[in-house]
Amino acid sequence: MTETGDQKGERKIVRQKLSDQVLDELRSMIHAGEFGPNDYLPSERDLMQRFGVGRPAVREALQSLHTQGLITIKHGERSRVNKLSANAVLDHADEIARLLLHSAPKNFEHLKQARRMFERGIIREAAQMATADDIRDLRDFIEAQEQKLGNPDEFVEIDIRFHARIAEITQNPIIAAASGAMLRWLMEYQHSLVHWAGNETVTLKEHRKIVDLIEAKDADAAVQEMQRHLDRSNVLYNS
Template identity: 35%
Template sequence: MTTALAIRKKLSDEVRLKLEEMIREEVYPVGTALPSERDLMEMFGVGRPSIREALYALERMGLVKINTGERAKVTRPTPDHFLSSLAGVARQLLVRPEGVANFEQARLFLEEGCARHLAVHVTAEQIKAIEAALARNEAAIGKARAFAVTDVAFHRTLTEMVSNPIFVAVHDAFVDWLIGQRPLPARPEISNRESFEGHVAIVDAIRVRDPERAGRAMRDHLESAERKYRQSGP
């Protein structure tokens, strides 16, 4: 890194930190626009490149939204912003020998916990929604791509019902990072039926409000799926 570039980087970091503090303290509340680039240049005594680098960094953090020709607008960060910033790191970890296994374990802990939680707190309306997701999954048996879509949707339905947006964002990230790497089964009818039966066991346990059984059913299902895809891999 050249000296000039290093200095500019340091200046942009200082601007970013100051603007981040001002946003956090609601000097610029959510929904309002930041000053123009020219005004920010005068405010911080730096050039346009440093201001733009600071704004782009804030956008990656989910703190502002930048549209061409408009002033940057303050936004509220979401779990998706945080996880999207980790996507590159996640893909680097996945190429390591133990990478996939580590992510599979993390997914198992999340979904097993969600299943246990639902077995205690599920409502009658939620049970109907779970059963509807299960029915769509059953209808797709033998249609490899359709089954994969309804499989993911079934698991997402359970995760959504815990009412924690961080869990939903993490679930979606796992789908993006893990499921996309899995090949479609060579014999979808058999493979799909096995997965569906795992879903049935989970739903049955939630329906009778047995958290231990629900957690065990989810663990058995995910471990079985992980073994199956590992055996079918290269």
Template identity: 40%
Template sequence: MEPVQKKKLYVEVLDRLMAAISTSEFPPGSQLPSEKELMTMIGVGRPSIREAMLTLQQMGLIRISHGERARVINPTPEVIVDQVSAAMVMMLATNSRGLEDLKEVRLLLETGLVRIATRRATAKSLERLAETLRHLREAKGDQARFVTADMEFHAVIAEMSGNSMIAAVAKGMLEWLSRFKRDLVAVKGAERLTVEEHERIYKAIAGGDAEGASAAMADHIGRANELYSKLAGSDGGS
């Protein structure tokens, strides 16, 4: 059997601070004690405190501003997803399977998501979705605006689910894909097809057809995934 490994000192500090945050000793919005105060309270040196604090910041649990004490952040789904965004974009750029895996996740997530959005749609949310569709039509010919409107359409559907965790993951995924998306609208016919596909999705949602909306979303993502693969292949990627 392997001997029990002794924890690094900063990990013990991290555990203490996380316990204090989770038990509301330091609730969201409050400031943590200064480094000097924490050194006295926990009985460790400055390096261990700083490393633990940096880890908390990377985890999205605190915000460190120059000249101020660290402040505890409410760990919302949006904050958590934002913390991993840079790493995800890097993975897509360097991992040969990264884009393929993300495309598969997107297909599963968005086809299920649009079913929920259809069932929970309200007059107000449908009006907002229709507005993003107008933005998409108006943006044809303007690559940057078109991509923004495209992402906005999918983001609104995510919000219509009423599930903040799903919405945060979906929006994060769209952000990760956006670096590849900009190339797709340069493909001949891509803008027209994208608008038509979005219109079919919208009509199904507005008509209360959850299965039809899911099928339309699957067709849309499937077509987009083929373009991702062609572009990646032309660039020498997977």
């Protein structure tokens, strides 16, 4: 049970739903490591006996865990605990992000601003940390992207992978996941505006310049070039 207050400062006892109590117990067990990544949870019947509740409370709690991304539910199998990662968490937020962007168009501008700030920090780190293998991978992406001229969907897909690879140079999985998620949300919000018609060769030229500056470890110039690249791209979103 939980307590709440009214306008007079009185505290009232609110009875917590059985399913919420089961949810809290299961979540605590997962956080404590009693059930680790890829472990199966006990069967519904075992959970009913363990917690002294009926099947509806157990099923509602399991569904909540599934919705939160903590477990996977498959028909005919016991629920399994998910292996959590930054990518998994942000992938799970995709639908909420879509709703947020479509419910308030101003949020789209906020997202573009956040990405510009984020990418400036990423490119600075990349210019300081990039190895020869990193540079080789980035140039391979540019070559692959050039092969997709005339195929807008695949051109944009490689564009996303190019920027994701730059984020990976930071060796920070949270940064890499957040960067990929923000770009994915931008693309999905107005997909018809990212076909880059007539701008593909400019994009390739800018990508090559960015990689040259990363290879030269010229962090300041790389940040400036990335800013120009993103500012030009934003014109497409606003058209």
